[in-house]
Amino acid sequence: MYQIGFPQKVYSGLGSIEKLPEIMDAEGVRRVLVMTDQGVYAQEAFRRVWDLLGSYETVCIHDIPPEPSVYDISRVYEKAKEAGTQAVVAVGGGSVMDMTKMIAACLTNEGYVEDVQDTARIQNPPAKTVMIPTTAGTGAEATPNAIFLFPEQNLKVGIVSDSFVASYVILDGKMTESLPARLTASTGIDALCHAVESYISILANPLSRLFSRAAVEKICANIERAWADGSDLEARQNMLEGAFLAGVCLTSSSTVAVHALSYPLGGKYHIPHGVSNAVLLAAVMKVNLPDCREAFTELAPLMLPDCGNLPKESWPEAVVAYMGDLCRRLGIPDSLKTFGIEPEALEELTDNAMEVKRLLLKNPRKLTREEISGIYEGLLR
Ligand SMILES: NC(=O)c1ccc[n+]([C@@H]2O[C@H](COP(=O)([O-])OP(=O)(O)OC[C@H]3O[C@@H](n4cnc5c(N)ncnc54)[C@H](O)[C@@H]3O)[C@@H](O)[C@H]2O)c1
Ligand SMILES: [Fe+2]
Incomplete structure (x- = not known):
């Protein structure tokens, strides 16, 4: 049900x-x-x-x-x-x-x-x-x-x-239209997180997945256009629809580990929500990868229209690489040091993330404390 x-x-x-x-x-x-x-x-x-x-x-x-x-x-x-x-x-x-x-x-x-x-x-x-x-x-x-x-x-x-x-x-x-490029990028990646996370959540279902897929396709096809030219109203409209569809998924499914690890970054360091998700997205999905191969294979053609040129077994890795590359192209920092967070924060960040059980319990992979700490550690270098 x-x-x-x-x-x-x-x-x-x-x-x-x-x-x-x-x-x-x-x-x-x-x-x-x-x-x-x-x-x-x-x-x-x-x-x-x-x-x-x-x-x-x-x-x-x-x-x-x-x-x-x-x-x-x-x-x-x-x-x-x-x-x-x-x-x-x-x-x-x-x-x-x-x-x-x-x-x-x-x-x-x-x-x-x-x-x-x-x-x-x-x-x-x-x-x-x-x-x-x-x-x-x-x-x-x-x-x-x-x-x-x-x-x-x-x-x-x-x-x-x-x-x-x-x-x-x-x-x-x-x-x-007036949303600056920096915010177009980070808020757009938040929407992409919703679409992908709701697709791999243990609560995902045929209806929510319909919306997730449509959202992934719209967001991936339009985010760079809207970022590069804020007056591209067609891209703006498609992004708005993509973000809405991804939101609909969340009435049924849930966000998972990206959002769970993001909350402590917003809570203590006041990193804007979209930015903290964007910094985490590829790193978390890399750890999730073994438990998401099938889901990422299904999403690959929606993100990477040319993935047919690659062997199908490599699509999950290509999806994770795409997410990291997209964030880099959009100018999103790939280190938490950019926000003045020092390596000493690692234990507290990990403790606080472990408390976000509402989301971690829906992640397809049961993340261990070591895995969560390892994700933050990789981003604190
Ligand atoms: N309810 C949910 O399902 C849900 C999901 C994800 C995030 N959130 C929450 O939403 C909040 C973040 O929302 P957000 O990412 O949309 O950002 P935001 O609402 O905090 O806005 C960010 C900045 O963008 C500016 N801005 C917004 N629209 C603009 C426009 N058209 N032109 C110029 N400036 C504009 C705002 O003035 C603000 O300074 C966080 O508190 C986050 O936790 C809620
Ligand atoms: Fe979000």
């Missing part, structure tokens, strides 16, 4: 942002809360959304911090409550969308804000959400996850509830 979740309605295509007022009217909404961050707030794309909501009673919270901590939730909730909102529109990347999911649930479930990890407290349907991603990365517009920093533990923690799946999603490539 398996299950897969999907937002209530998804609009996709260049110009699909124009559907926003129609959504509000269909839901009978007059009072709208728009959430964004300062980087996105400064963009023309945000103005477009704001203008489209011109005839509604609209309140904006535009200071959602990047990679928010669990302590940011109550501050944002207090502001949101004052707005007396009927629907919450997220315009931003994973940071804004995760906060939006959380706030939408808090607004209709008194007391939930006091212990957000206790998702059993979500008894009522959350306020309606509209997710408008401006990065082609996290797929948070589709996933049931909301990820927050828990500063005491130096760890990012994923809080998971079906209630977090968005009501509406608008995938308009124009909304990602």
Whole structure:
């Protein structure tokens, strides 16, 4: 038995942002809360959304911090409550969308804000959400996850509830046009991690694998185009769709060891989520390789259209090499030293990664402490 979740309605295509007022009217909404961050707030794309909501009673919270901590939730909730909102529109990347999911649930479930990890407290349907991603990365517009920093533990923690799946999603490539190349690369690799990890997870199933394959193909064919020329709107749109499809996989399957080893890097060293995943991707997949030969053979033609020229037995190695080469071509650092992490951090990083059991238990290979430590060690040289 398996299950897969999907937002209530998804609009996709260049110009699909124009559907926003129609959504509000269909839901009978007059009072709208728009959430964004300062980087996105400064963009023309945000103005477009704001203008489209011109005839509604609209309140904006535009200071959602990047990679928010669990302590940011109550501050944002207090502001949101004052707005007396009927629907919450997220315009931003994973940071804004995760906060939006959380706030939408808090607004209709008194007391939930006091212990957000206790998702059993979500008894009522959350306020309606509209997710408008401006990065082609996290797929948070589709996933049931909301990820927050828990500063005491130096760890990012994923809080998971079906209630977090968005009501509406608008995938308009124009909304990602202003994303700088560096972020296009790292957030795009995050999406690729979701697609590949959900494919090899022990929870993978025929439905999630359909979405994973489609996501891998779209992302691999478009990530370098979108990175090299941010105004290539066809590539932008395809990346957004690829990231969304990869997010859908996560309602059914799961991320695995790349994300597990990534959380301690975000938690203590505040390396952005996409970047830490990108640094880890090839190194983790190399260790996973013996348990992923069949899966990587299946993914090879989607990543490497010319792999037919290679003997089929070598496709799994070619897939791992491709992931490392792609990250290098996109200018992603291949060492944790770049972020000022010293070899002395090894023990603590390993301890913290071992705690991310929720994801490690779904990895196709039961990674030992030595293997996890070896991955970090290789990246600390
Ligand atoms: N919920 C999930 O399923 C899920 C999955 C993966 C990651 N995450 C979480 O999402 C967060 C990361 O999200 P992200 O990678 O999308 O980055 P982000 O939302 O933190 O944004 C990164 C930066 O990009 C800027 N930005 C975003 N869109 C822009 C645009 N169009 N033009 C110019 N600048 C723009 C933002 O202002 C910000 O400074 C992390 O907290 C991570 O843990 C969530
Ligand atoms: Fe991710």
